[in-house]
Amino acid sequence: MNASLSLEADRALLGRTSTAEKVAEILRTRIIEGAFQPGERLAEDKIVKALSISRNTLREAFRLLTHARLLTHEMNRGVFVRSLTADDVRDLYRVRRMLECAVVGAITTPPAGLAQVEAAVTEGERAEREGRWRELGTANMHFHQALTALAGSPRLDEMMQQIIAELRLAFHVMNDPKRFHAPYLGRNQHILADLREGDGSAAAEKLSDYLTVAENQLLTGFATRTPPTG
Amino acid sequence: MNASLSLEADRALLGRTSTAEKVAEILRTRIIEGAFQPGERLAEDKIVKALSISRNTLREAFRLLTHARLLTHEMNRGVFVRSLTADDVRDLYRVRRMLECAVVGAITTPPAGLAQVEAAVTEGERAEREGRWRELGTANMHFHQALTALAGSPRLDEMMQQIIAELRLAFHVMNDPKRFHAPYLGRNQHILADLREGDGSAAAEKLSDYLTVAENQLLTGFATRTPPTG
DNA sequence: GGTAGAGGATTGTTGAACAATCCTTCAAGG
DNA sequence: CCTTGAAGGATTGTTCAACAATCCTCTACC
Numbered sequence: 001m002n003a004s005l006s007l008e009a010d011r012a013l014l015g016r017t018s019t020a021e022k023v024a025e026i027l028r029t030r031i032i033e034g035a036f037q038p039g040e041r042l043a044e045d046k047i048v049k050a051l052s053i054s055r056n057t058l059r060e061a062f063r064l065l066t067h068a069r070l071l072t073h074e075m076n077r078g079v080f081v082r083s084l085t086a087d088d089v090r091d092l093y094r095v096r097r098m099l100e101c102a103v104v105g106a107i108t109t110p111p112a113g114l115a116q117v118e119a120a121v122t123e124g125e126r127a128e129r130e131g132r133w134r135e136l137g138t139a140n141m142h143f144h145q146a147l148t149a150l151a152g153s154p155r156l157d158e159m160m161q162q163i164i165a166e167l168r169l170a171f172h173v174m175n176d177p178k179r180f181h182a183p184y185l186g187r188n189q190h191i192l193a194d195l196r197e198g199d200g201s202a203a204a205e206k207l208s209d210y211l212t213v214a215e216n217q218l219l220t221g222f223a224t225r226t227p228p229t230g
Numbered sequence: 231m232n233a234s235l236s237l238e239a240d241r242a243l244l245g246r247t248s249t250a251e252k253v254a255e256i257l258r259t260r261i262i263e264g265a266f267q268p269g270e271r272l273a274e275d276k277i278v279k280a281l282s283i284s285r286n287t288l289r290e291a292f293r294l295l296t297h298a299r300l301l302t303h304e305m306n307r308g309v310f311v312r313s314l315t316a317d318d319v320r321d322l323y324r325v326r327r328m329l330e331c332a333v334v335g336a337i338t339t340p341p342a343g344l345a346q347v348e349a350a351v352t353e354g355e356r357a358e359r360e361g362r363w364r365e366l367g368t369a370n371m372h373f374h375q376a377l378t379a380l381a382g383s384p385r386l387d388e389m390m391q392q393i394i395a396e397l398r399l400a401f402h403v404m405n406d407p408k409r410f411h412a413p414y415l416g417r418n419q420h421i422l423a424d425l426r427e428g429d430g431s432a433a434a435e436k437l438s439d440y441l442t443v444a445e446n447q448l449l450t451g452f453a454t455r456t457p458p459t460g
Numbered sequence: 461g462g463t464a465g466a467g468g469a470t471t472g473t474t475g476a477a478c479a480a481t482c483c484t485t486c487a488a489g490g
Numbered sequence: 491c492c493t494t495g496a497a498g499g500a501t502t503g504t505t506c507a508a509c510a511a512t513c514c515t516c517t518a519c520c
Contacts, residue, residue, distance in 0.1 A: 054473060286473095467516085467517100487497100489495100
């Protein structure tokens with residue numbers, strides 16, 4: 001009983017993070033959620049007041065987010081939420097195609113870690129039934145994160161996480177989440193079926209098809225919107 | 231003449247960076263060069279004095295380097311140069327295998343951007359002739375960065391840059407750069423020959439072989455050293 | 461040898477200050 | 491009316507000092 005209590009206290013210690021890191025996480029979440037417009041400037045004064053922190057702490061948090069490509073830091077002009085261009089989208093999908101298809105295509109037997117892939121499909125099915133299209137999109141991203149996680153590489157996981165975060169910025173440009181995310185659930189189910197049989201090659205082909213369709217849809221959405229500022 | 235002068239002035243403006251960014255770059259370079267030992271703590275006071283900057287500026291610079299995985303930031307204990315473990319090495323090579331082989335393996339015709347690959351091989355040949363083994367290692371890394379650059383993806387380039395930076399930390403554990411880097415020049419020359427013929431599949435196979443050998447050599451070097459602290 | 465406490469060093473955060481830069485507005489000149 | 495230049499205000503980048511919190515080391519005691 002005593003040992004169990006002591007370990008729980010240790011677990012709380014593991015979660016200690018600095019204020020700067022907490023603020024970075026808050027901002028990251030808000031940016032991904034779309035609380036800020038692409039291109040919007042994050043004025044230090046406003047955020048300092050909103051979060052009751054010091055400017056220096058905020059500046060540290062901004063620096064933490066720089067590498068995540070969610071912010072752009074412009075000397076003497078401030079920090080802006082990234083605006084993705086069509087070229088960004090193309091590059092993101094080029095990288096996804098390379099990463100995800102390499103992972104999936106290398107599978108020759110039913111992989112051990114399918115539970116998360118399955119959970120993401122289940123999550124998507126539930127979201128679809130309940131007509132919650134944003135959550136469907138989130139489940140789709142979980143699906144792809146889980147695909148990459150089949151490689152068992154912490155670095156690949158982090159790369160994919162970053163790619164997905166950037167893609168979130170792009171998705172906010174799309175004004176119809178149902179139209180954008182709904183068609184892919186069936187594809188995910190087929191990819192999962194291939195993986196269950198250990199047919200990575202077939203799964204990678206379906207995945208590549210999906211990526212091409214999704215990329216084109218996103219690029220079309222971009223073309224029908226006003227060009228981003230900056 | 232006037233327009234030319236004006237543009238040159240603009241070019242100087244493009245290079246403006248903040249002190250925090252400059253400091254981050256200085257630290258990054260020093261870390262990669264091996265000026266600090268793996269596991270070494272970067273005491274704020276010492277660096278502040280050495281570089282004549284303020285603590286807050288240094289902290290911003292540290293935050294910029296966190297994501298690069300060159301530093302580890304430990305709450306209330308300070309900032310440390312990363313120590314790579316054998317698992318890190320395995321993951322780095324897993325990612326390299328995935329990235330580099332996907333890029334190279336997709337080549338079916340002689341690619342347009344071979345000049346940088348060729349330059350890296352030339353650089354390696356010169357370094358070998360002059361017996362400069364560290365430079366040979368650098369040329370080898372340039373070779374692999376140039377391979378990845380064949381994909382024409384800014385994000386992939388940056389990922390590869392980061393992987394190479396991390397690998398630099400691992401290489402400092404190896405105490406014989408000649409023994410480690412020298413055998414790979416010939417392999418690079420063969421990979422280049424395949425690429426000149428547009429045979430990406432053959433190149434990818436040679437590349438995969440190289441990665442396996444290099445990984446095992448590095449892991450062997452790790453096993454014969456004292457375990458890193460932390 | 462193990463534990464507890466004290467003291468010093470260091471980190472994390474805050475806030476004030478100032479210099480530099482940018483942006484907006486206004487006025488003057490062509 | 492348009493362009494240019496200057497002034498003023500807002501904001502950013504950096505510095506400095508201060509303080510609280512935490513960690514680490516050392517010493518003393520059991």
